[in-house]
Amino acid sequence: MTAEASSSAANTSTPASTAPLSTLPIALDAVGGDHGAAPNVEGAVLAAKAGVSVLLVGDRVKLHAELGKHAGSSNLPLEVVEAGDLIGMDEHATDVRSRPQASINVCTRLVKEGKAAAAVSMGHSGATMASALLTLGRIKGVDRPAILTHLPAQGGFTTMLDVGANADVRPAYLAQWARLATVYLKVLEDRDNPSVGLLSIGEEEHKGSQLVLEAHALLKELHGHGINFYGNVEGRDIFKGTTDIVVTDGFTGNVVLKLAEGEAKVLFGWVREALNSNLKSKVGGLLARDALRGLAERMDPSTYGASILLGVKGLAFIGHGSADARAVKNALLRAARAHEGNLIPRLEAAFANLEH
CATH class of the missing domain: 3.40.718.10 (Isopropylmalate Dehydrogenase)
Known part of the structure; x- marks a missing residue:
C-alpha cells in the first residue's frame, strides 16, 4: 500500500x-x-x-x-x-x-x-x-522543541528535558519546556500539579551559570501561572525524585541520560559478579532473583519505550x-x-x- x-x-x-x-x-x-x-x-x-x-x-x-x-x-x-x-x-x-x-x-x-x-x-x-x-x-x-524522557527515581520516575535536541539554549526555552512537561504529565500520568526543578550546581538561588540564573528568575516569576516551580535542584535530586520535572539544556541533559544508563549497566554488572563470586553468594542470588528482576525492570529503558519530541x-x-x-x-x-x-x-x- x-x-x-x-x-x-x-x-x-x-x-x-x-x-x-x-x-x-x-x-x-x-x-x-x-x-x-x-x-x-x-x-x-x-x-x-x-x-x-x-x-x-x-x-x-x-x-x-x-x-x-x-x-x-x-x-x-x-x-x-x-x-x-x-x-x-x-x-x-x-x-x-x-x-x-x-x-x-x-x-x-x-x-x-x-x-x-x-x-x-x-x-x-x-x-x-x-x-x-x-x-x-x-x-x-x-521556540524550540525538546526531547522529554523519564529516569527511574525514588517513588517512580523523574521527567527530564531537554535530553539532546538543543545544546545551546536561552532561558525562555527552559520556561517553555517546563510548561510543556507540566501539561504532558497532567495528560499522560494524571499528575495534577507537577513540580518543576531547574538543574544547577547548588540549591541556592544565586548558584549556577548565567543561563541558570536568568532561567531561575523567569521560572520564579511564572510560579503559580501554569508552572509549579520548586527552585534549583542538583544532579542527585533527579534520582531522589525531589521534583516531578527537571529542566536543563540539551547538552547537559544528554550527558545526564547517558551517564545514568551507563552507570546502571555497570552497577548490574558488579552485582552479577558479586553474586557469582562463591557458592554462598550464588545461593543468595537465587533467593534475591525476583527482587533483582523487578529492579532491572524499573531501570530498563525499554519500560518507557521512546522519548517524545515535545x-x-x-x-x-x-x-x-x-x-x-x-x-x-x-x-x-x-x-x-x-x-x-x-x-x-x-x-x-x-x-x-x-x-x-
Missing part, C-alpha cells in the same frame, strides 16, 4: 478481543534502528494485540516477510505503507530535506495529513527530529537505535495514549492562554 493510499488503514477493523487505544493508527518507521525490521515488526504485533493500530512504514517486501514470521498477524490491525528510502544511522540528519520518500518522512507526513495519530521511530534520532520539525512545524509559542505540532516519538520489540511495543502504546489524551490540543491551549 502506498503512503497516499494509507488512509484506509485508519478504518482497519480491530479483533473483538481487543479495544482500540487510538482512533487513528500509529505510523512506525519499521525499518529504522540498529536491528532493522525484525524488532520493529515484532513490537508492532505486540502493540496490535493490545489494541493499537499500526502503519508499518518501509520496504514492503521486507516488512511482509517479517510479518509472515508472526502467526495470526494478518488478523491484527496492521498495514504496510511503502517507503522506498531509509536514512541510515550513519547518514546526516539534514538528508531529510532532499529525500521525501525516506521512511521517517513518510511517517511524519502521515501525521501531518491526519492519516496517523503519531510518528514513532527507533532510527536516526537527528533525522526524526528534523523531519518532525520540518513537516509538522512548532506549536505556537514554542513542542512540535504533532506527536513524534524517538527511541533507542538498539531498541528491542518490548521497547517498540511500549513506544506505540505511549503514542496511542498521548493521542487519546488529546495531548497536542491541550499543549496548544496552554500556550494560547498565555496570549490572553
Whole structure:
C-alpha cells in the first residue's frame, strides 16, 4: 500500500478481543534502528494485540516477510505503507530535506495529513527530529522543541528535558519546556500539579551559570501561572525524585541520560559478579532473583519505550537505535495514549492562554 493510499488503514477493523487505544493508527518507521525490521515488526504485533493500530512504514517486501514470521498477524490491525528510502544511522540528519520518500518522512507526513495519530521511530534520532520539525512545524509559542524522557527515581520516575535536541539554549526555552512537561504529565500520568526543578550546581538561588540564573528568575516569576516551580535542584535530586520535572539544556541533559544508563549497566554488572563470586553468594542470588528482576525492570529503558519530541505540532516519538520489540511495543502504546489524551490540543491551549 502506498503512503497516499494509507488512509484506509485508519478504518482497519480491530479483533473483538481487543479495544482500540487510538482512533487513528500509529505510523512506525519499521525499518529504522540498529536491528532493522525484525524488532520493529515484532513490537508492532505486540502493540496490535493490545489494541493499537499500526502503519508499518518501509520496504514492503521486507516488512511482509517479517510479518509472515508472526502467526495470526494478518488478523491484527496492521498495514504496510511503502517507503522506498531509509536514512541510515550513519547518514546526516539534514538528508531529510532532499529525500521525501525516506521512511521517517513518510511517517511524519502521515501525521501531518491526519492519516496517523503519531510518528514513532527507533532510527536516526537527528533525522526524526528534523523531519518532525520540518513537516509538522512548532506549536505556537514554542521556540524550540525538546526531547522529554523519564529516569527511574525514588517513588517512580523523574521527567527530564531537554535530553539532546538543543545544546545551546536561552532561558525562555527552559520556561517553555517546563510548561510543556507540566501539561504532558497532567495528560499522560494524571499528575495534577507537577513540580518543576531547574538543574544547577547548588540549591541556592544565586548558584549556577548565567543561563541558570536568568532561567531561575523567569521560572520564579511564572510560579503559580501554569508552572509549579520548586527552585534549583542538583544532579542527585533527579534520582531522589525531589521534583516531578527537571529542566536543563540539551547538552547537559544528554550527558545526564547517558551517564545514568551507563552507570546502571555497570552497577548490574558488579552485582552479577558479586553474586557469582562463591557458592554462598550464588545461593543468595537465587533467593534475591525476583527482587533483582523487578529492579532491572524499573531501570530498563525499554519500560518507557521512546522519548517524545515535545513542542512540535504533532506527536513524534524517538527511541533507542538498539531498541528491542518490548521497547517498540511500549513506544506505540505511549503514542496511542498521548493521542487519546488529546495531548497536542491541550499543549496548544496552554500556550494560547498565555496570549490572553
